[in-house]
Amino acid sequence: MxxxxxxxxxxxxxxxxxxxxxxxxxxxxxxxxxxxxxxxxxxxxxxxxxxxxxxxxxxxxxxxxTTAKLSLLQGSVYSQIQSHAGLEALEAYVAANRAGQDWVRRELAGEHDAIQQVDAVTYAIASEGERAVDQEAEAMAAVGVDVDVLAQGQDAGLPYPVTRALRMHGQSQIHPxxxxxxxxxxxxxxxxxxxxxxxxxxxxxxxxxxxxxxxxxxxxxxxxxxxxxxxxxxxxxxxARLVPSRSLVAAYRVVGPLPRGVFLSLDPEGRSLRTARGEDGRELLVVGGGAFTTGRERETDRLLRELDDWTGDNFAGAVRVTWWAAQDYRTVSxxxxxxxxxxxxxxxxxxxxxxxxxxxxxxxxxxxxxxxxxxxxxxxxxxxxxxxxxxxDGVDFVAAQASVAASLVGGVVRTVTGSGDLAEGEGHVVRDGRHPVAEARIDGVVCRVSGVCTHMGGILEWNTAERSWDCPLHGSRFSPDGDVLEGPASVGLERR
Ligand SMILES: Cc1cc2nc3c(=O)[nH]c(=O)nc-3n(C[C@H](O)[C@H](O)[C@H](O)COP(=O)(O)OP(=O)(O)OC[C@H]3O[C@@H](n4cnc5c(N)ncnc54)[C@H](O)[C@@H]3O)c2cc1C
Ligand code: FES
CATH class of the missing domain: 3.50.50.60 (FAD/NAD(P)-binding domain)
Known part of the structure; x- marks a missing residue:
C-alpha cells in the first residue's frame, strides 16, 4: 500500500x-x-x-x-448543536461560522486556484439518513438559515438517486x-x-x-x-471532553462528468465529495469516508478498500491517484x-x-x-x-468516559495475547516483562517502542493503512519509531 x-x-x-x-x-x-x-x-x-x-x-x-469545504451547510451539525447545547448556542455558532467563512473568502479573494464558489448539498439515500436530513432542515429553519429542500426525484447533481437533499447556493471549496x-x-x-x-x-x-x-x-x-x-x-x-474522529480521503481520476458542488451524505456509510486539481492540473474527484474513533480500528486498510469500491461502483473508471487520512475533535456539547x-x-x-x-x-x-x-x-x-x-452534556460526557474506560481494559487484554512473526507493514503489542512493547515491521526492519501512550497510559493500537501507533483513549498518534504525530501527547514513545 x-x-x-x-x-x-x-x-x-x-x-x-x-x-x-x-x-x-x-x-x-x-x-x-x-x-x-x-x-x-x-x-x-x-x-x-x-x-x-x-x-x-x-x-x-x-x-x-482535510477535504476543505468552506460551507455553512454542515451535515447534521446544526441539529446536533441545537439538541446538545440549545438554540442560543446554535445562533452564536451560525454567526461565528459566517464570520469565519467571510474572513477566509477575503483572505483568498482573487486566488482562483485556492477558492472556487460551489453549491453545497447534504443528502440521504435511506431512512436513517433521511431523518437526519429532515432534522437538519428544521434546525436551520429555527435559526433562519436559508436552504433549499429538494423533493424526492429532484436532481441533486449526483450520478445516483438520493431520497432527501438540502442545497445551499454560494458556498466554497478551498485549497487549504x-x-x-x-x-x-x-x-x-x-x-x-x-x-x-x-x-x-x-x-x-x-x-x-x-x-x-x-x-x-x-x-x-x-x-x-x-x-x-x-x-x-x-x-x-x-x-476528557473531546472525541477524536478519524476519516480516510482519496482522490480519483474518473471517466465522465464530475459532480459540480460539494456533497455530504448523512447515511450510516457517510460519504463526502468535492473536486480538486491534481499535480498535473487535471480535475479529480475527492471522496472522504470510513470515519472511526482514533485507535479503535485496526483494519484501516479495509476502510480504504471500501472507499475504492464505493467510488468504483458510483463513478465509471475510477482510479485512485492518492489517499490520506486525518482526525478532528468533537466536544460533548x-x-x-x-x-x-x-x-x-x-x-x-x-x-x-x-x-x-x-x-x-x-x-x-x-x-x-x-x-x-x-x-x-x-x-x-x-x-x-x-x-x-x-x-x-453530562450524559454524553459519562458515555465518552465509559467508552474510554472500556478501551483501557481491552488494550490490557490485547497485549497479553499478542505474539508471533510480523509481516511487512504489520504491528502488534507484546509484553516484555511487565512492560507492553509495540513492535512493527517497516521496510524489513522491526521497530520496538513502548506500547504505552505518553499522554495518560493508553495501550496503543496498530493502524495498518497509515502504519502508525494510535491511542484509543484520547487520539494521540505516533510513528513506528515513536515520534509524536498528533493528539494531546507532547512526548514521543521510548525506544526499546
Ligand atoms: C477527514 C477530515 C475532513 C475534513 N473536512 C472538512 C471540510 O470539508 N470543511 C471543514 O470546514 N472542515 C473540515 N475538516 C475539519 C478541519 O480540517 C479541521 O477542523 C481544521 O483543519 C483544524 O485545524 P487546527 O488548526 O485546529 O488543527 P491542525 O491543522 O491539526 O493544526 C494543529 C497543529 O498543531 C501541531 N502540534 C501538535 N502538537 C504540537 C506541539 N506540542 N507543539 C507544537 N505544535 C504542535 C500539529 O502538528 C498541527 O500542525 C475535516 C477534518 C477531517 C479530519
Ligand atoms: S492516553 Fe490520552 S491520548 Fe493516549
Whole structure:
C-alpha cells in the first residue's frame, strides 16, 4: 500500500519558515494549522509580536489533510448543536461560522486556484439518513438559515438517486495549503516568526506572563495560544471532553462528468465529495469516508478498500491517484471552544472541537481569541463558551468516559495475547516483562517502542493503512519509531 499523501500537500506552494524562535515575544502560538496561523495573522497585523511553534511542519496534521469545504451547510451539525447545547448556542455558532467563512473568502479573494464558489448539498439515500436530513432542515429553519429542500426525484447533481437533499447556493471549496501559505507569509511579513520541528511541551503562568517550554528551549511571552487540535497544554481536562474522529480521503481520476458542488451524505456509510486539481492540473474527484474513533480500528486498510469500491461502483473508471487520512475533535456539547483556559489568569488560550468543520470554525476561533487578546471581544464569544460550563452534556460526557474506560481494559487484554512473526507493514503489542512493547515491521526492519501512550497510559493500537501507533483513549498518534504525530501527547514513545 502506498504511504498516505494528501492532494493539498502534494500541490502545496513552498512555505518559508524560520530557524530559531525568539527568546521572548508577545504571543506564542502552538500549532501551525488553520487555527494557529489565522490567529497569528490577525494578531501580527495589529502589531503584536507573534512566534508560531509547530511540532512537525505547516499543515502536517488536520488542515493539510482535510477535504476543505468552506460551507455553512454542515451535515447534521446544526441539529446536533441545537439538541446538545440549545438554540442560543446554535445562533452564536451560525454567526461565528459566517464570520469565519467571510474572513477566509477575503483572505483568498482573487486566488482562483485556492477558492472556487460551489453549491453545497447534504443528502440521504435511506431512512436513517433521511431523518437526519429532515432534522437538519428544521434546525436551520429555527435559526433562519436559508436552504433549499429538494423533493424526492429532484436532481441533486449526483450520478445516483438520493431520497432527501438540502442545497445551499454560494458556498466554497478551498485549497487549504494555499490558505496556510498565504497566512504564514502574512505573519512573517509583519515581523512574526514561524519555527517548524519545535514542539511545545509545557507552560508556567507567572506574574505578567507565561514561560513556554519547548524542544528548542524556553520562551517568555505575555500569552500562549494552544491550537494543536486536542490541546497539548491542558489545564481544563479538555482531552476528557473531546472525541477524536478519524476519516480516510482519496482522490480519483474518473471517466465522465464530475459532480459540480460539494456533497455530504448523512447515511450510516457517510460519504463526502468535492473536486480538486491534481499535480498535473487535471480535475479529480475527492471522496472522504470510513470515519472511526482514533485507535479503535485496526483494519484501516479495509476502510480504504471500501472507499475504492464505493467510488468504483458510483463513478465509471475510477482510479485512485492518492489517499490520506486525518482526525478532528468533537466536544460533548458539539460546540467548539475558543477562549482562555480556566485557571490560567487569561495567559493561556485554546481553540478546539471543530468537529470536521474547521475551515469556518478555525478562523472563527481565531477571531474570538484575537478579539479577547486585543480587548475587542466578538459578539458570539460568550454564548459559545457557556455550553462548556453547563451540565447539559453530562450524559454524553459519562458515555465518552465509559467508552474510554472500556478501551483501557481491552488494550490490557490485547497485549497479553499478542505474539508471533510480523509481516511487512504489520504491528502488534507484546509484553516484555511487565512492560507492553509495540513492535512493527517497516521496510524489513522491526521497530520496538513502548506500547504505552505518553499522554495518560493508553495501550496503543496498530493502524495498518497509515502504519502508525494510535491511542484509543484520547487520539494521540505516533510513528513506528515513536515520534509524536498528533493528539494531546507532547512526548514521543521510548525506544526499546
Ligand atoms: C477527514 C477530515 C475532513 C475534513 N473536512 C472538512 C471540510 O470539508 N470543511 C471543514 O470546514 N472542515 C473540515 N475538516 C475539519 C478541519 O480540517 C479541521 O477542523 C481544521 O483543519 C483544524 O485545524 P487546527 O488548526 O485546529 O488543527 P491542525 O491543522 O491539526 O493544526 C494543529 C497543529 O498543531 C501541531 N502540534 C501538535 N502538537 C504540537 C506541539 N506540542 N507543539 C507544537 N505544535 C504542535 C500539529 O502538528 C498541527 O500542525 C475535516 C477534518 C477531517 C479530519
Ligand atoms: S491520548 Fe490520552 S492516553 Fe493516549
Amino acid at each position: 502506498t504511504a498516505p499523501q494528501s492532494l493539498w500537500r502534494l500541490t502545496s506552494p513552498p512555505i518559508q519558515t524560520d530557524a530559531q524562535p525568539p527568546a521572548n515575544t508577545d504571543v506564542v502560538i502552538a500549532g501551525a494549522g488553520l487555527a494557529g496561523l489565522a490567529t497569528g495573522a490577525l494578531l501580527a497585523r495589529r502589531g503584536q509580536r507573534v512566534a508560531v511553534l509547530e511540532g512537525r511542519d505547516v499543515g502536517a496534521a488536520t488542515t493539510g489533510n 495549503m494555499r490558505l496556510l501559505a498565504k497566512l504564514a507569509a502574512e505573519i512573517r511579513s509583519h515581523g512574526g516568526t514561524i519555527v517548524t520541528g519545535c514542539r511545545v511541551q509545557g507552560a508556567e503562568v507567572e506574574d505578567g506572563g507565561v514561560v513556554v517550554q519547548t524542544t528548542a528551549g524556553e520562551l517568555d511571552a505575555e500569552t500562549l495560544v494552544v491550537t494543536t487540535g486536542s490541546p497539548v497544554i491542558d489545564r481544563a481536562a479538555f482531552f 458539539r460546540v467548539p471552544f475558543a477562549g482562555a483556559m480556566p485557571g490560567t489568569n487569561g495567559r493561556i488560550y485554546a481553540a478546539t472541537g471543530f468537529d470536521k468543520w474547521g475551515m469556518t470554525n478555525a478562523p472563527a476561533a481565531a477571531l474570538t481569541i484575537a478579539g479577547d487578546i486585543l480587548r475587542e471581544p466578538v459578539p458570539w464569544a460568550e454564548a459559545l463558551r457557556s455550553p462548556h460550563l453547563r451540565l447539559v
